[in-house]
Amino acid sequence: MKIYVLLFVLSLFGLRNALAQTEREITGTVVDSANITVPGINIKMLAGPDSAYITSDLNGKFKFATRAQSFKLIFSGMGYITTTREFKLQAGTGPVSLEKVTLPYLVNMLTTVHINAVKNPVTIKEDTVEYNAQSYKVREGSPVEDLLKKLPGVNVDKAGNVEAHGKPITKVRVNGKDYFRGDVQTATQNLPADVVENIQVIDDYGDQANRTGIKTGEPQKILNITIQKGKRKGAFGQVTTGAGSEGRYMVRLSANAFQEERQISVLGNINNTNSNGFNFGGGGNFGGGGRGGGFGGFAAPTGIVTNRSAGFNYRDQLGKKVTVYGSYSFANRDRDANSTSEQTELYKDSRILRNNQGINGSSNFDHRLDFNLEYDIDTLNYLKISPDFSYSGNDNINSTNFFNIISTIDTLTDKVIRADTIAGKQFTHNRSSAPSGGINVLYNHKFRKKGRTFSINTGFSFNRNENILDDQYAAARANGDSLLYQQVNSHTATQRTYANFSYIEPVGKATYLEAGYNFNRNNNENDRLNYRIDPETDRETYMDSLSTDYSFQFITHRIGLNFRGVNPKFNYTIGFAAQPTLLKGQFRGYQLSTTTFNWIPSARFTYTFKRNQTLSINYNGSNNQPGFAQLQPQPDLSNPQNKIYGNPNLKPEFTNSININYNQFDMKSGTSLFANVAVNQTSDKIVSNTTNNNLLDSAGNLVRIVRETRYINTNGFYTVNGNYSFSKPFAERKFTVTLHGNANYNNNVSFIQNERNISQNWILTQGVKFQTDIDSIIDSEISASYTINNTYYSLPSTIDADARTWVLGFNGRNYFFKRWILGYNFSQTINNGFSSTVRANPTLISSYVEYQFMKRNIASLKLQVFDLLNQNTGVTRTVSGNQIVDTRINRLGRYFLLTFSLRLQKFAGKGAGNGMFNQGSRGFGRPRRGG
Structure with a gap:
């Protein structure tokens, strides 16, 4: 009997092992509606009588094994609708990778009589604030920019620059991928708001951090625009053309x-209404008069600008594993500007007042090409390759008339004991060309052990600049003019090589350890050839004493450990790194080098109090290398009014940064609060040491006012910045009150004639907005803001500066008889404390009347008037070291413009409708709420 029992037990073990050999490995990924992976989702697997429980990891991945040919998965998580998916496998024993599972956000059921599925207008997650587009209605045909203006915590200025939660938006993505290389205004001013499902404001730590989950350093604020599923198959676009007074014209195609x-x-644009096509510095301003019922080109760029631009963006999925996307952009700009500035320079025993009136004309072009390839090799390996190239050129002519007054001060009484004046003119012609490019490669490998990963992010970039400067300087004085003609040919080239290695090992169920190494090498080559030119014979003479040939390298190694913990209520990362740096240079056979060493702690903590209420704290340390002008051993004497002496013994700066963010949204009341505080402290700050060394003739007459600038390292520099935005809607969200403000304190350090000077600069702004949004009747905003800009100096002989600005505004749209729209924009700026030569308090009034016609109002005629009172000017103040500069520059003045616009759109699929002009559930057919 015992032998039979033993045989039966052994047979059961054999059967179990045989069945275990037929188990198949199942893997999958959980994403949200924006195709962003979702960690921490609970998954219940049902296969007949069997069940198992698993959780998605940091990258939204899940894995289990089963013998069943068919099974059911139930996905649940806070903020998402519980979702069930059924799967049936084909015969076989190999591993299976399931299609991505998309979880919709949790909806609320309102009232007990009428059950309506209402999405949360704002959803706040760890690094993301998501706005539901359908909760913020805009007029048909409006661009995404008009939608952004309605979002709490988001601000769009007149130039189209976007700021969210106190920080500038640096990049835009569409469905998770870069759109025109992330050009901000290119997306926000050309994509129609009608096709948008939601807009996400994301703290982005880079592709490598998104793959590993270890997020350190300073994040960028980016936008991700998600297109509605019913609008992802079809075509849409708009063409606008217009002509007006003062020779104004515009043509725009999207x-x-x-x-x-x-x-x-495909985008195209040509205009002379100051509307850019692309902003190659990290944003864009494609648009112009007539776009979306707004006032494009008004009070934005300075000067008078003619723009020509075109662009092409492409994205595709090649099979199930490869995604490609990229773009090409071209822009050409011609600019004419007139400026008036008053610059005050403060010294121990003197003050210099420089009054300048300048005329500037420039023409530049830019080509930009980028490409991205993402390859999901298999469930464990990922590869991304991103090359890019750009080429730009510039031709700039500047003519400046100057009148300078130097006042000698009695340091005991602070009275002027002597005043000398000098007047003159300086003419410069500057031509440059600058190719640049590089390639970035990211590889990520996941090991079989859950949570164990290895990644490398490496690349190379280069930037070259060839510049030719013709300079003519003439100063008038009692016994004759002082003339200086010269040509300066300069060449700069920078090559950067970098590599970031990361290895993550799980050390618990929800804790991970990362070992990382970062290498960065910047090689800089600089040469400057100076030629003095005889004004009478045009003969060139090479000046070896004014020329230089200097190269330097900045090399850093960073080795660190980071520990991360994941909890349903909070996540944290703490770490420590060691970073040695080497700064070395070569000048005419001499070798110069400086080494530094920094211990760099890092920390990141996020806490979720409850749904839609989060707090995050982030600390980061970083180095900043000196520039060529600060390092050059050979003095730069090319500017007769400003001689620059470099310091090859400078150390790199090191900055400690702390950022605190608090976000809150209440679904029931619609109240939102976004607040941020940032503190930055810099050691070995590179600052200027400025002296005045005025040139006199043998009779003691002033020939030239000369500022001499040298650079040194010092400590004591720090900044504190804070901002908030509080919004409260009422009366069923027909009205919204928003309070917003920011405070910036800069403890600047400089040296004036070898004496340390502390300039404490305060910039305080408080604003209020009252918005009215009544469907098909009115959409308007009343706003007011008050800004204080104060500067206090520690040296007793300097003058404290105090400037204040009021800005009052009223803008909006009213709708009449279904097809008529009246738009208006009024602003009054009141400046106090600025220099008398640049003072301006412009009153700006613009308006338009629009008539919509054809089926579903797809066509419109619009008559616009810009700057009715012809007072459009810009006044700014900058404070740096011992200088206060007030500047006034012309902007585009009064003109009238008549435009015609035509919108075409066709989508396929359920709910999208058919026909060229059918817009589905969010069509262009009838007047809707204003934007």
Whole structure:
């Protein structure tokens, strides 16, 4: 009997092992509606009588094994609708990778009589604030920019620059991928708001951090625009053309063809209404008069600008594993500007007042090409390759008339004991060309052990600049003019090589340890050839004493450990790194080098009090290398009014940064609060040491006022910045009150004639907005803001500066008879404390009347008037070291413009409708709420 029992037990073990050999490995990924992976989702697997419980990891991945040919998965998590998916496998024993599972956000059921599924207008997660587009209605045909203006905590200025939660937006993505290389205004001013499902404001720590989950350093604020599922198959676009008074004209084209993952966009623009096509510095300003019922080109760029631009963006999915996307952009700008400035320079025993009146004309062009390839090799390996190239050129002519007064001060009484004046003119012609490019490669490998990963992010970039400067300087004085003609040919080239290695090992169920190494090498080559030119014979003479040939390298190694913990209520990362740096240079056979060493702690903590209420704290340390002008051993004497002496013994700066963010949104009341505080402290800050060494003739007459600038390292520099935005809607969200403000304190350090000077600069702004949004009747905003800009100096002979600005505004739209729109924009600026030569208090009034016609109002005629009182000017104040500069520069003045616009749109699929002009559930058919 015992032998039979033993045989039966052994047979059960054999059967169990045989069945275990037929188990198949199942893997999958959980994402949200923006195709962003979701960690911490609970998953219940049901296969007949069997069940198992698993959780998605940091990258939204999950894995289990089963013998069943069919099974059911139930996904649940806070903020998401519980979702069930059923799967049936084909016969076989190999591993299976399931299609991505998309979880919709949790909806609220309002009232007991009428059950309506209402999405949360704002959803706040760890690094993301998501706005539901349908909760913020805009007029048909409005661009995304008009939608952004309605979002709490988001601000769009007149130039189209976007700021969210106190920080500038640096990049835009569409469905998770860069759109025109992330050009901000290119997306916000050309994509129609009608196709948008939601907009996400994301703290982005980079592709490598998004893959590993270890997020350190300073994040960028980026936008991700998610297109509605019903609008991902079809074509849409708009063409606008216009002509007006003062020779103004504009033509703008936007065309998009989307076929799920395949996206093609073409943009074109030509105008002389100061509307840019692309901003190659990290944003864009494609648009212009007539776009979306707004006032494009008004009170934005300075000077009078003619723009020509075109661009092409492409994205596609090649099979299930490869995604490609990239773009090409071209822009050409011609600019004419007139400026008036008053610059005050403060010294121990003197003050210099420089009054300048300048005329500037420039023409530049930019080409930009980028490409991205993402390859999901398998469930464990990922590769991304991103090359890019750009080429730009500039031709700039500047003519400046100057009148300078130098006042000698009695340091005991602070009275002027002597005043000398000098007047003159300086003419410069500057031509440059600058190719740049590089490639970035990211590889990520996941090991079989859950949570164990290895990644490398490496690349190379280069930047070259060839510059030719013709300079003519003439100063008038009693016994004759002082003339200086010269040509300066300069060449700069920078090559950067970098590599970031990361290895993550799980050390618990929800804790991870990262070992990282970062290498960065910047090689800089600089040479400057100076030629003095005889004004009478045009003969050139090479000046070896004014020329230089200097190269330097900045090399850093960073080795660190980071420990991360993941909890349903909070996440944290703490770490420590050691970073040695080497700064070395070569000048005419001499070797110069400086070494530094920094211990760098890092920390990041996020806490979720409850749904839609989060707090995050982030600390980071970083180095900043000196520039060529600060390092050059050979003095730069090319500017007769400003001689620059470099210091090759400078150390790199090191900055400690702390950022605190608090975000809160209440679904029931619609109240939102976004607040941020940032503190930055810099050691070995590179500051200027400024002296005045005025040139006199043999009779003691003033020939030239000369400022000499040298650079040194010092401590004591820090900044504190804070901002908030509080919004409260009422009367069923027809009205909204927003309070917003910011405070900036800069403890600047400089040296004036070898004496340390502390300039404490306060900039305080408080504003209020009252918005009215009544469907098909009115959409308006009344606003007011008050700004104080104060500067206090520690040296007794300096003058404290105090400037104040009021800005009052009223803008909006009213709708009449279904097809008529009246738009208006009024602003009054009141400046106090600025220099008398640049003072301006412009009253700006613009308006338009629009008539919509054709089926579903797809066409419109618009008559616009810009700057009715012809007072559009810009006044700014900058404070740096011992200088206070007030500047006034011309902007585009009064003109009238008549435009015609035509919108075409066709989508396929359920709920999207058919026909060229059918817009589905969010069509262009009838007047809706204003934007």
